[in-house]
Amino acid sequence: xxxxxxxxxxxVGAPHVLSAAADTAPYCxxxxxxxxxxxxxxxxxxxxxxxxxxxxxxxxxxxxxxPQGGNTGLCGGATPTQGEVVVSLVRLNRIRAIDSANNxxxxxxxxxxxAVHEAAASAGRLFPLSLAAEGTxxxxxxxxxNAGGVQxxxxxxxxxxxxxxxxxxxDGQVWDGLRGLRKDNTGYDMKHLFIGxxxxxxxxxxxxxxxxxRPRQTATAWAAVADPAAAVALLTRLREHIGGRVxxxxxxxxxxxxxxxxxVPGSRDPLAGRPPWQVLIELSDTMDFDLAAPLEVVxxxxxxxxxVSDAVVAQSDAxxxxxxxLRENISEAQKIEGVSIKHDISLPVSRIAEFIARADAALxxxxxxxxxxxFGHVGDGNLHYNQSKPAAQDNVAFIAQTDAVNRLVxxxxxxxxxSISAEHGLGQLKRTEILRYKSATEMEMMRAIKQALDPRGLxxxxxxx
Amino acid sequence: xxxxxxxxxxxVGAPHVLSAAADTAPYCxxxxxxxxxxxxxxxxxxxxxxxxxxxxxxxxxxxxxxPQGGNTGLCGGATPTQGEVVVSLVRLNRIRAIDSANNxxxxxxxxxxxAVHEAAASAGRLFPLSLAAEGTxxxxxxxxxNAGGVQxxxxxxxxxxxxxxxxxxxDGQVWDGLRGLRKDNTGYDMKHLFIGxxxxxxxxxxxxxxxxxRPRQTATAWAAVADPAAAVALLTRLREHIGGRVxxxxxxxxxxxxxxxxxVPGSRDPLAGRPPWQVLIELSDTMDFDLAAPLEVVxxxxxxxxxVSDAVVAQSDAxxxxxxxLRENISEAQKIEGVSIKHDISLPVSRIAEFIARADAALxxxxxxxxxxxFGHVGDGNLHYNQSKPAAQDNVAFIAQTDAVNRLVxxxxxxxxxSISAEHGLGQLKRTEILRYKSATEMEMMRAIKQALDPRGLxxxxxxx
Numbered sequence: 001x002x003x004x005x006x007x008x009x010x011x012v013g014a015p016h017v018l019s020a021a022a023d024t025a026p027y028c029x030x031x032x033x034x035x036x037x038x039x040x041x042x043x044x045x046x047x048x049x050x051x052x053x054x055x056x057x058x059x060x061x062x063x064x065x066x067p068q069g070g071n072t073g074l075c076g077g078a079t080p081t082q083g084e085v086v087v088s089l090v091r092l093n094r095i096r097a098i099d100s101a102n103n104x105x106x107x108x109x110x111x112x113x114x115a116v117h118e119a120a121a122s123a124g125r126l127f128p129l130s131l132a133a134e135g136t137x138x139x140x141x142x143x144x145x146n147a148g149g150v151q152x153x154x155x156x157x158x159x160x161x162x163x164x165x166x167x168x169x170x171d172g173q174v175w176d177g178l179r180g181l182r183k184d185n186t187g188y189d190m191k192h193l194f195i196g197x198x199x200x201x202x203x204x205x206x207x208x209x210x211x212x213x214r215p216r217q218t219a220t221a222w223a224a225v226a227d228p229a230a231a232v233a234l235l236t237r238l239r240e241h242i243g244g245r246v247x248x249x250x251x252x253x254x255x256x257x258x259x260x261x262x263x264v265p266g267s268r269d270p271l272a273g274r275p276p277w278q279v280l281i282e283l284s285d286t287m288d289f290d291l292a293a294p295l296e297v298v299x300x301x302x303x304x305x306x307x308v309s310d311a312v313v314a315q316s317d318a319x320x321x322x323x324x325x326l327r328e329n330i331s332e333a334q335k336i337e338g339v340s341i342k343h344d345i346s347l348p349v350s351r352i353a354e355f356i357a358r359a360d361a362a363l364x365x366x367x368x369x370x371x372x373x374x375f376g377h378v379g380d381g382n383l384h385y386n387q388s389k390p391a392a393q394d395n396v397a398f399i400a401q402t403d404a405v406n407r408l409v410x411x412x413x414x415x416x417x418x419s420i421s422a423e424h425g426l427g428q429l430k431r432t433e434i435l436r437y438k439s440a441t442e443m444e445m446m447r448a449i450k451q452a453l454d455p456r457g458l459x460x461x462x463x464x465x
Numbered sequence: 466x467x468x469x470x471x472x473x474x475x476x477v478g479a480p481h482v483l484s485a486a487a488d489t490a491p492y493c494x495x496x497x498x499x500x501x502x503x504x505x506x507x508x509x510x511x512x513x514x515x516x517x518x519x520x521x522x523x524x525x526x527x528x529x530x531x532p533q534g535g536n537t538g539l540c541g542g543a544t545p546t547q548g549e550v551v552v553s554l555v556r557l558n559r560i561r562a563i564d565s566a567n568n569x570x571x572x573x574x575x576x577x578x579x580a581v582h583e584a585a586a587s588a589g590r591l592f593p594l595s596l597a598a599e600g601t602x603x604x605x606x607x608x609x610x611n612a613g614g615v616q617x618x619x620x621x622x623x624x625x626x627x628x629x630x631x632x633x634x635x636d637g638q639v640w641d642g643l644r645g646l647r648k649d650n651t652g653y654d655m656k657h658l659f660i661g662x663x664x665x666x667x668x669x670x671x672x673x674x675x676x677x678x679r680p681r682q683t684a685t686a687w688a689a690v691a692d693p694a695a696a697v698a699l700l701t702r703l704r705e706h707i708g709g710r711v712x713x714x715x716x717x718x719x720x721x722x723x724x725x726x727x728x729v730p731g732s733r734d735p736l737a738g739r740p741p742w743q744v745l746i747e748l749s750d751t752m753d754f755d756l757a758a759p760l761e762v763v764x765x766x767x768x769x770x771x772x773v774s775d776a777v778v779a780q781s782d783a784x785x786x787x788x789x790x791l792r793e794n795i796s797e798a799q800k801i802e803g804v805s806i807k808h809d810i811s812l813p814v815s816r817i818a819e820f821i822a823r824a825d826a827a828l829x830x831x832x833x834x835x836x837x838x839x840f841g842h843v844g845d846g847n848l849h850y851n852q853s854k855p856a857a858q859d860n861v862a863f864i865a866q867t868d869a870v871n872r873l874v875x876x877x878x879x880x881x882x883x884s885i886s887a888e889h890g891l892g893q894l895k896r897t898e899i900l901r902y903k904s905a906t907e908m909e910m911m912r913a914i915k916q917a918l919d920p921r922g923l924x925x926x927x928x929x930x
Contacts, residue, residue, distance in 0.1 A: 101701055101815035102846070124705070146650050157648060160625060175906050182845040183622060183811045183887035185611050185661055186899050187929055188911050192657030196650055213708035236566055240589070243678035243751025244709065286708020287759065294752065346648045350566035380647040381567070422648035434651050441640050445918065446653050452917035453910065464652055 004061045005041045008085070011053045016044040016091070027068060027086045028079060035076035035428055039066070042086040048108075048166060048174060048205045051087065055203060056172025058085050064458045065170075067199035069141030070112065072133035074344070075427025077145065077198040081462045089140050092205060095119045103211040104163060104180040109140025109204050116209065125211035128155035132328060140204045146196035148423030153379035154247040154284070155212065157423070159195045164208035167194050170201075170454040180208045193449065198425050199460040201453045215284035218247070219291035220320045223299060223311035224275030228378070229353035230307050231279050235379055237307070238281065241298050245291065248282040249379035250327050251352075256375040259333040259388070260326055267326060271310045279378070280327050330375050334388055339395050340373070341405050343385045345413045346422035352378055359385065359412050366408060367401060369393070382422040385409060410437065426464045469526045470506045473550070476518045481509040481556070492533060492551045493544060500541035500893055504531070507551040513573075513631060513639060513670045516552065520668060521637025523550050529923045530635075532664035534606030535577065537598035539809070540892025542610060542663040546927045554605050557670060560584045568676040569628060569645040574605025574669050581674065590676035593620035597793060605669045611661035613888030618844035619712040619749070620677065622888070624660045629673035632659050635666075635919040645673045658914065663890050664925040666918045680749035683712070684756035685785045688764060688776035689740030693843070694818035695772050696744050700844055702772070703746065706763050710756065713747040714844035715792050716817075721840040724798040724853070725791055732791060736775045744843070745792050795840050799853055804860050805838070806870050808850040810878045811887035817843055824850065824877050831873060832866060834858070847887040850874060875902065891929045 002010070009017045018024050019041045029036045040063060045051045058065050064084040071078050080086050092108035093115065099105075100123050107116055113134035120127035129142060131149035141147075143165070147158045155161065164179040177191055194202055225231045228251065235249050254276045261267045271278070283291045292313055302308035314320045334340050347355050356374060363370050369390040376383035387405055389398040410420045414437045421430055435443065450457075450465055467475070474482045483489050484506045494501045505528060510516045523530050529549040536543050545551050557573035558580065564570075565588050572581055578599035585592035594607060596614035606612075608630070612623045620626065629644040642656055659667055690696045693716065700714050719741045726732045736743070748756045757778055767773035779785045799805050812820050821839060828835050834855035841848035852870055854863040875885045879902045886895055900908065915922075915930055 099813060099815050101697055102813040103704075104813070146654075148648050148650075152647060156625075159654070160621075169906070169910075173906050175910065176904060177907065179882065179884070180813045181811045181882075181884050181887075182617060183613050183842075183847045184884035185613075185888055185890045186884055186886045186895070186903065187661075187891060187907075188666075188914055189611075189624070189657050189661055190907065190910055192654050193914075196652075196654055201653075213704050215708075232566055239568075239678050241752070243680075245752075287706070287710070289754065346646045348564060348567040348569070348645045350564050377648075382648045417644065417646075419644070419646050419649035419651055421651045422646075423650055425650045426652060430651070438651065439641060441634070441638050442642065442652075442655065445634075445640065445655055448917040449653055449655075449658075449914065452913040 004057065004063055004085070007057045008041065008043050008054055011057065012043055012045045012050050016046070018042040027071065027088060030076050030079050031072055032074065035079045037080040038082050039080040039086045040083050042088055044088045044091050046091045048092070048168065051168045051203060051205050052172050052174050054087055055168050055170070059171055059458055064461045065203065066460050067144065067203040069110065069138030070133065070136040072137040073141065073145060073427060074424045075429035077425050077427030077463050078141065087203060089138060089205070096206065098123045099180060100125070102180050105209045105211055106178060106180070106206065107139055107209060108206045109138060111139050113137050113139055113142055120211050123211065124214065126214045127161070127209055128212055129158055129161055139207060143195050143204055143207055144197065144199050145425040148377070148380070148382065150248050150250065150377060152377060153249060154244065159192065161210050162191065162195060162207050163210060165191045165194055165204055166206040167202040167204055170456065170459045175202070178206060178208050198427060198464050200450065200464045201459060203459070213286040215286055216288050217291050218282060218284045219295045220314040220323055221281045221295055221299060221311055222270045222323050223279050223281065224271050224309045225277045225279060225307065226309065227277055227353065228356045231277060231378060232349055232352055233307055234279065234302055235349070237302060238298055242283060242294055245283045245285055246379065247284040248280065250280040251376055251378040252278045252280065252327060252330070253374040255371060256330050256373045257326060259337055259373060260329045263333040263336040264329045267329065270312050270323060273310065275309060280323055327375070334373055334386060338389045339398055340389065341387045341402050343409050344422050344424045345385055345409070345418055345420060346380065346382045347413065347416055347418035349378070349381045351416040351418070352381060352383070355412060355416050355418070359409055362408055362412065363387065363405065367405065406433065428463060431464055469522065469528055469550070472522045473506065473508050473519055476522065477508055477510045477515050481511070483507040492536065492553060495541050495544050496537055497539065500544045502545040503547050504545040504551045505548050507553055509553045509556050511556045513557070513633065516633045516668060516670050517637050517639050519552055520633050520635070524636055524923055529926045530668070531925050532609065532668040534575065534603030535598065535601040537602045538606065538610060538892060539889045540894035542890050542892030542928050543606065552668060554603060554670070561671065563588045564645060565590070567645050570674045570676055571643060571671065572604055572674060573671045574603060576604050578602050578604055578607055585676050588676065589679065591679045592626070592674055593677055594623055594626055597796070604672060608660050608669055608672055609662065609664050610890040613842070613845065613847065615713050615715065615842060617842060618714060619709065624657065626675050627656065627660060627672050628675055630656045630659055630669055631671040632667040632669055635921070635924045640667070643671060643673050663892060663929050665915065665929045666924060668924070678751040680751055681753050682756050683747060683749045684760045685779040685788055686746045686760055686764060686776055687735045687788050688744050688746065689736050689774045690742050690744060690772065691774065692742055692818065693821045696742060696843055697814055697817055698772055699744060699767055700814070702767060703763055707748060707759055710748045710750055711746070711844065712749040713745065715745040716841055716843040717743045717745065717792060717795070718839040720836060721795050721838045722791060724802055724838060725794045728798040728801040729794045732794065733787070735777050735788060738775065740774060745788055792840070795838070799838055799851060803854045804863055805854065806852045806867050808874050809887050809889045810850055810874070810883055810885055811845065811847045812878065812881055812883035814843070814846045816881040816883070817846060817848070820877060820881050820883070824874055827873055827877070828852065828870065832870065871898065893928060896929055
């Protein structure tokens with residue numbers, strides 16, 4: 001009888017089964033190097049039928065499966081722990097169909113997000129999901145983790161951008177749910193169960209995505225505000241005057257901006273006077289409509305009220321890129337600065353200011369000299385509320401505080417009705433942490449669902465639950 | 466030991482338990498009178514705690530529960546079959562919270578959709594779900610059936626408008642999932658499982674709803690097109706020029722319009738020459754932006770191409786109301802005309818024209834003199850593709866053809882990648898019909914979910930599954 005790797009080689013071809021440690025290593029660790037596991041082998045099927053046969057063979061052998069896309073996750077959701085079969089979806093990278101009249105795109109799970117953007121553009125449409133790793137991250141991974149990013153305010157998370165799925169189930173059956181329908185009320189919505197399940201209920205092999213009209217105009221501004229409450233008030237004011245055209249609204253605290261100015265060459269502070277808080281605003285319109293004018297009107301009114309102390313509206317594409325670079329380089333700048341403790345949290349937008357004030361005060365009291373690096377998609381209530389190591393502290397001592405810092409931050413998030421994982425998922429990182437915050441009732445329901453769809457626990461074990 | 470109605474009276478108070486047949490009758494039949502069942506009793510709890518205690522008492526007694534809101538459903542999803550306890554949610558009608566900065570509204574399940582609109586308006590916001598029964602239909606019922614309506618094109622179905630739920634589970638536990646978060650990736654999305662489940666997995670008692678900026682401007686037009694393909698082409702053209710401002714795009718076939726002109730006093734054809742197909746277009750904008758101008762530009766270009774043969778842009782609120790009345794009175798006009806066979810179907814927008822051509826031809830061949838009344842939310846791919854009785858045929862003979870007509874229509878819908886229930890749900894009406902079209906794999910998953918969350922089958926039995 002052939003071994004499991006031999007059986008898998010018979011399905012996908014020997015070159016697409018990797019067993020040597022040197023070959024499997026890149027698939028067995030996440031890109032931040034936080035999780036290092038081992039795999040029985042890595043399989044790279046080339047079609048949905050091959051994925052199904054691979055999963056069926058693994059199920060027959062009682063060996064667990066770890067689905068993996070671009071392996072850009074931040075929570076260890078796509079790396080094996082010990083001895084699983086990693087199923088890499090990167091060879092499932094065909095654009096299956098573009099339907100312009102229906103505004104849909106059917107793609108395989110291994111397409112990179114960048115490739116999906118290109119396919120949408122080729123049809124004169126927009127696929128709005130946008131995030132830093134889009135050149136490597138795959139749409140299958142984006143859906144499995146319900147990815148967010150900078151355009152959620154206007155277009156929603158990955159979940160909202162998907163109409164249908166094709167999924168290989170834990171026993172190797174294929175569920176063809178590739179429907180391109182805006183309305184379909186024929187029973188339980190299985191699609192939404194697989195989206196965000198991080199591969200623990202089945203393996204997404206293809207999806208039908210929503211397309212949108214492309215923006216013809218954008219306007220971008222950088223504004224200084226006194227504090228987070230003023231930022232939220234400015235967002236409300238913008239929405240009241242400009243409504244759905246507000247596409248992004250990002251908050252950047254002074255320490256976050258300072259890290260970029262220090263560590264990323266060519267960065268320049270757009271405003272004088274070192275304001276403590278700033279927001280990056282982007283408006284867009286699918287028609288030729290002068291967005292800068294109403295943006296200037298709102299900012300001028302806010303400056304008159306004192307709600308905004310200073311602001312600049314970008315006058316060229318280069319200026320737009322420079323403003324966005326300040327926001328997008330924060331993570332990189334923080335990495336250059338040294339080790340950090342990160343929190344990807346969300347709150348009702350109305351509780352953002354209270355959260356930051358209380359969390360800052362509590363952290364400063366408990367951890368003298370802590371450097372709080374706060375920024376994020378405040379329009380979605382999503383903060384990246386991070387801590388960088390004080391210059392004088394050594395790495396080990398700083399990292400040793402992680403659990404205590406998490407406890408303080410996450411307890412406050414929970415008290416204010418927030419989530420301890422806004423857009424990154426649970427993976428391995430937060431699967432025990434969540435037990436502190438989710439009700440027993442909700443955990444019990446999640447376990448019942450897992451038991452119903454994957455009774456043998458063979459799909460991505462040790463993640464989420 | 467007290468009887469179950471006595472136990473329930475101890476929970477909710479005797480006046481809120483109805484047992485006499487005359488009292489329970491309105492709760493035991495749907496508003497179209499198609500489904501008539503019987504209930505052990507009707508209970509009207511006044512709080513979530515009371516709902517939980519009621520469900521727990523029923524579970525202890527092994528008696529099934531039927532959740533009911535405004536009882537305006539079209540598929541018999543909210544009426545009992547025999548001997549269940551009907552739990553009417555109409556007394557749970559408080560607006561629990563309005564959060565303007567977070568753009569959310571927390572409401573109890575028994576609030577009518579109209580009351581939800583009012584609460585949103587009181588905060589200067591819009592809750593966009595809109596449908597004919599909104600004065601009676603409750604938000605709990607809207608969510609349980611994932612209601613659609615005329616604004617889905619722009620804002621999505623009920624599902625897309627909900628951020629969080631409170632649900633009483635089949636064993637009487639309360640799941641507090643009332644989160645007001647735009648991003649929350651902490652495990653399986655249980656909310657989406659209860660939405661659209663028609664009360665078969667649990668009983669929705671409250672919800673957090675998304676609010677939007679109110680439109681400041683609208684523009685409304687009525688345009689004549691040669692056929693459905695021209696209608697879809699006009700929609701694509703509008704979206705390319707006007708993008709997200711297209712709020713509604715409704716198709717009306719000549720026979721549907723003729724029924725309104727005949728049966729609804731005061732109706733007037735907006736265009737001369739009896740065009741065979743017409744579309745009702747609505748644009749909206751949250752800023753003061755002259756929408757009539759670009760609408761006229763697109764319509765003029767379409768007329769030059771011959772894609773549109775005639776069109777009128779409403780010049781007053783009265784004209785807007787008159788145009789919408791033509792669309793909204795179709796169902797009523799069809800009811801006045803006599804018995805009908807109805808289909809609430811959806812298709813990819815790109816298959817609409819092919820569907821109508823092929824379904825019309827097949828029906829006319831199989832059922833001579835059949836009167837096809839076709840209209841719907843074509844922008845969502847959702848058609849109400851109905852048949853009215855030929856004048857010369859008697860009711861019994863016409864209705865006897867229902868199964869044969871359904872078979873022909875639904876088989877074609879399925880062949881073209883559509884859904885046999887776009888916005889009305891399965892209820893009792895289509896729960897066996899769906900077995901013909903859903904894969905065994907999908908039905909098996911749905912049954913596994915039902916078994917996991919309601920192992921004793923006590924929540925709304927005989928519906929959906």
